[in-house]
Amino acid sequence: MGRPSHRTRRTLVAALLAAALTVPLSAAARPRVPAPAPAALPALTPATLATVYAANRADAARAARMAAAHGDSRRAAADRALASTRRRLLAFDGRGDGLATEVFGDLAPADRIAVLVPGSDTSLDTYARFHRAAKALYTAAGRARGPRTAVVAWLGYATPATVSTTVATTGRADEAAPRLRALVRQLRDLAPARAHLSLVCHSYGSVVCGRAARGLDVADIALVGSPGTGADDVSGLGARARVWAARGTGDWVAHVPHVRVDLLLATVGLGADPVSRSFGARVFDAGTADHSGYFTPGSASLANLARIIRGETSEVTGA
Template sequence: MRRFRTLLTTAVLATLVVGGTAGWASAGSVSAPNGPVQGTAAWLADDTLGRQLPDPATATPSEVAAFFAGLTDAQRQRLVAGDLEHATHVAVIVPGSDVDASRFDRTAQRAADLQAKAGDDTAVIAWAGYTTPSGVGLDQATGRLADSGAERLPRLTEGLDATGLPDPALFCHSYGSVVCGLAAPDTDASDIVVMGSPGMRADDVTALRTDAHVWAAKSAHDWIDRVPNVEVLGLSHGADPTSPGFGATALPADDVPAHDEYFAPGTSTLTAFAAIADGELR
């Protein structure tokens, strides 16, 4: 009975902390996607290349690789910026909440900031392959949407494998770290870097079942630090990846001013991220 009261008190505390941080918005929760990702219809309707684009919901990684291999240089540049073909290292930004087609600029900017800091032979991909939670509410506190993202993220890494590219370093922000934690056993990542993480749905690094080097950063100025790292009745996401017992390699983050600033130019975290992306920090 005492244990039950403790768990119930912790669950209520987690609810109050999250709700007090930005407002409890359960009414704004979104449905976990069962079909194509957002933007699929527009992608399939795009005829600027004069040929059908591969369906992101059904095409295999090998089919996507074959499609891009058959494009001219000019056609490739219409679809993607950067040079994956000659990349020695690959980094992938996995975003957290409030990211969709209309609000993707933050993730794109983080990718641009990491690209500017990393070496010329490192390609940075801004990924938008899952429906993220909107606002702060039940979707933030559960793994429902992360489960869908965790099914899709391995498709990206499989696609990189199919084109002969190196295993990527995953940079997982906030709720994106829940996605990366669930996807970890099925991805061929060289590194998994989490920042501002509410938890990875794992008790420790061993439970992630990955050979990737796991890194974690959390600023004392990040509001996520006030959210209890527990998992009760399906709410919250478990252990703090920056805690000593978790087993991740801690990264400096004292100069990060806020939850959304881990990629800010001049921060120690961005410097460390670039070194990891370039394969210089192990």
């Protein structure tokens, strides 16, 4: 079958929106999980990192007890896992769907730092999956550099549901972008002066990175499994960074229509395909990865992401 016509793609986008509008709002009906407000934290410096980690772990432990008392065993288990003394939390908020920022590695001396930005359906309830991806990325990227590499798993925004109206617009990404920019500024202040910072952006997380990219002080932005960024091409991002993109041959996101359609209440669609020639990103090999497979140990996509994080750009293999 050939490529769908422009009219067909417009129709598909409108149909997706209509379908999303008919989905029962089960998430809205779910009782809100009680949790304490985040702790007041000192300014982030190398000297205060341990204090910040401990305060956020204590918050996670309190949230676990409150969730258990509320009868939500799934959330209680997720919170307890984050409260472990082995975890390094830059931020934690157990309220609602929850937010967390976790560090893998020793952040203060790291001269290679990557921020992993998740896509749809990521919350504290599903955090274990995100944790595994970040840990795999840290293991792969740190293999050649030891303790001088760090990965920051940033669940710092309310991700959209995969089946929803919000996933087809930039609205959540527009809300998240200032928070991501603030995190990058924090890391710049904390890290060695010449540290190499990268963003690794999965699925809808690539929309967040696209909205945050303008002038951002990072060296590389890698988009994997991206449905679009809200821009028509790399120049539209306004990024100072190198922009990379990859999509595995098993990823269903290849079938998402890459258009924007103006409807009555919103603009639906996320623009150009980041792996297309016209977009202008540096396309790299992601092998046979499906939409959840970009961080699978031993995969082509993970190996190339590790090279990007380490600044080994000449070693990245092309598609």
